[in-house]
Amino acid sequence: MNRAFPILGILTAILLSYALYVALVVAPTEQTMGDVQRIFYYHVPSAWTAFLLFFINFIAAVQYLVRRNPSNDNVANWTLITVAVVTCIASLVIAVVPALKEAMPKDVQPSSIGTTGVIIAAAYFVIRKFFSVEAVDALAVTTAEVGVVFCTVVLVTGPLWARPVWGIWWTWDVRLTSTLVLWLIYVSYLILRRFSSSGQTPVMAAALAVFGALDVPLVYFSIWIFRTQHPQPVVGGGGSIDPRMLHVLLMNWLAFLCFAYLVCWSRYRLEIMKREVEEAQALESLLEPRSATR
Amino acid sequence: MPTPTGITRATLRKDLRLEWRSKDAVNSMLFFSLLVVVVFSFSFDPNAEESRRIAGGLIWVAFLFAAVVALNQTWAREIRNQVLDAYRVSPAPANSLFLAKAIGNFIFVSVLEALMTPLFIIFYQLRALGPTWQLLIVAALGTWALVVNGTFFATMSLRTRSREIMLPLLLFPISIPALLGMVQATTAILIGEGARVWIALLLSYDLVFTTACLVLFETVLNAE
Numbered sequence: 001m002n003r004a005f006p007i008l009g010i011l012t013a014i015l016l017s018y019a020l021y022v023a024l025v026v027a028p029t030e031q032t033m034g035d036v037q038r039i040f041y042y043h044v045p046s047a048w049t050a051f052l053l054f055f056i057n058f059i060a061a062v063q064y065l066v067r068r069n070p071s072n073d074n075v076a077n078w079t080l081i082t083v084a085v086v087t088c089i090a091s092l093v094i095a096v097v098p099a100l101k102e103a104m105p106k107d108v109q110p111s112s113i114g115t116t117g118v119i120i121a122a123a124y125f126v127i128r129k130f131f132s133v134e135a136v137d138a139l140a141v142t143t144a145e146v147g148v149v150f151c152t153v154v155l156v157t158g159p160l161w162a163r164p165v166w167g168i169w170w171t172w173d174v175r176l177t178s179t180l181v182l183w184l185i186y187v188s189y190l191i192l193r194r195f196s197s198s199g200q201t202p203v204m205a206a207a208l209a210v211f212g213a214l215d216v217p218l219v220y221f222s223i224w225i226f227r228t229q230h231p232q233p234v235v236g237g238g239g240s241i242d243p244r245m246l247h248v249l250l251m252n253w254l255a256f257l258c259f260a261y262l263v264c265w266s267r268y269r270l271e272i273m274k275r276e277v278e279e280a281q282a283l284e285s286l287l288e289p290r291s292a293t294r
Numbered sequence: 295m296p297t298p299t300g301i302t303r304a305t306l307r308k309d310l311r312l313e314w315r316s317k318d319a320v321n322s323m324l325f326f327s328l329l330v331v332v333v334f335s336f337s338f339d340p341n342a343e344e345s346r347r348i349a350g351g352l353i354w355v356a357f358l359f360a361a362v363v364a365l366n367q368t369w370a371r372e373i374r375n376q377v378l379d380a381y382r383v384s385p386a387p388a389n390s391l392f393l394a395k396a397i398g399n400f401i402f403v404s405v406l407e408a409l410m411t412p413l414f415i416i417f418y419q420l421r422a423l424g425p426t427w428q429l430l431i432v433a434a435l436g437t438w439a440l441v442v443n444g445t446f447f448a449t450m451s452l453r454t455r456s457r458e459i460m461l462p463l464l465l466f467p468i469s470i471p472a473l474l475g476m477v478q479a480t481t482a483i484l485i486g487e488g489a490r491v492w493i494a495l496l497l498s499y500d501l502v503f504t505t506a507c508l509v510l511f512e513t514v515l516n517a518e
Contacts, residue, residue, distance in 0.1 A: 065513060187467075188464050188467050192454065192460070195454040195455050195460060196453050197455070208450070208464065210510065211506060214503065214506055218471040218495070218498070218499055218502065219470060221495065222475060222495055225491055225495070
């Protein structure tokens with residue numbers, strides 16, 4: 001492990017403690033909820049980090065399935081390029097044609113459609129460039145495990161906040177329930193990885209990750225029909241947030257991202273090393289009978 | 295060379311004939327869901343008004359658990375004598391096999407539902423206030439949602455240790471939207487409200503996951 005790792009570790013520690021300081025001391029106290037609201041600076045960054053990690057996991061799973069076959073790989077690359085171009089054109093068209101702009105929801109900017117498409121394609125190609133087919137599976141394990149940890153933080157801090165503010169620990173609201181289901185899906189993903197025999201694990205896990213990702217919109221939509229109670233998202237949604245609070249929130253997110261990156265990095269190295277050891281052991285057991293006859 | 299549909303039909307016919315002669319899956323499912331019905335009746339007082347509100351959940355939970363019993367046996371006969379390996383090296387398309395197994399499971403679970411529903415009606419004094427024919431649509435879509443993913447995950451859990459446990463662990467989290475759809479649609483019909491939106495949800499769930507299963511089945515079947 002090179003020198004960058006301890007440096008990043010120290011930086012993360014400093015950043016995390018600074019983020020803790022601004023969250024507990026600098027950030028203004030919320031008017032109605034009081035100090036309880038400060039948990040928000042952990043809850044929301046953890047949630048964003050977890051969703052980001054699950055998103056990377058999904059991309060890694062798709063790549064693992066697709067890149068084993070060159071023609072599929074080509075199709076996937078062109079599909080992503082098409083997605084990026086089409087979403088950009090769509091957002092341009094929506095911005096120019098007034099009738100379409102009217103039809104959009106109020107708090108969604110037309111440009112966000114194009115941005116989303118480009119970000120998805122960019123993430124795909126960045127991962128494709130830096131990870132080989134085997135490495136992409138190690139990346140999938142890493143992001144799933146760390147993602148589950150962050151998602152657990154979300155699910156624990158949520159009720160801690162909800163109890164004083166809503167008066168209940170838990171409610172079957174759309175965001176809470178979707179996050180819980182997401183957590184369940186990824187826990188089952190980790191269990192599958194643990195229980196399947198080693199050679200077939202990556203394919204099974206990747207298939208399950210794709211199923212999980214397909215399931216998420218359906219879960220969200222179905223529970224949205226069912227009921228909703230969670231406060232509207234304060235960033236990018238209808239709500240408003242004090243700029244100082246937003247600053248603290250983003251600072252915390254940065255610290256959490258650094259921390260997540262650090263943990264993912266060491267877990268990823270561990271996974272790669274584990275595979276190298278397994279390979280070496282397999283090789284050794286193949287060679288052993290010959291050396292015995294010598 | 296038989297056509298893909300021909301292979302599907304042949305496999306399906308073989309499975310149905312085996313099931314008809316042994317009646318393993320259907321019998322164990324029937325007894326299992328009967329037990330569920332009886333146990334549930336202890337946990338609350340089944341008068342007509344209350345049971346109408348919770349019957350949707352009750353019926354589908356019973357069918358879900360029973361379906362897992364059948365789904366776990368999907369590949370049991372193919373593993374003995376390496377039938378599945380023989381299938382993998384044959385040029386027959388994997389999706390024909392998948393469709394045959396999924397349709398077979400669909401038929402088994404549908405038979406179970408047809409036999410159990412009268413019992414539910416008798417035990418819990420059910421009478422639908424809404425259009426009853428919609429229940430048939432909900433049952434068909436819901437059952438397909440369970441068996442299509444169930445058959446797929448049964449293929450996956452085949453390669454794991456303690457495979458009988460693995461299937462529900464994989465199937466239940468993914469099936470949550472479908473379950474919610476089935477339960478809500480059934481309850482809405484029983485208490486006389488509209489169930490259109492839930493049926494639409496079930497339909498989109500079925501479409502999404504049938505496509506996903508057909509796209510990924512060959513990869514999973516041949517995973518080494």
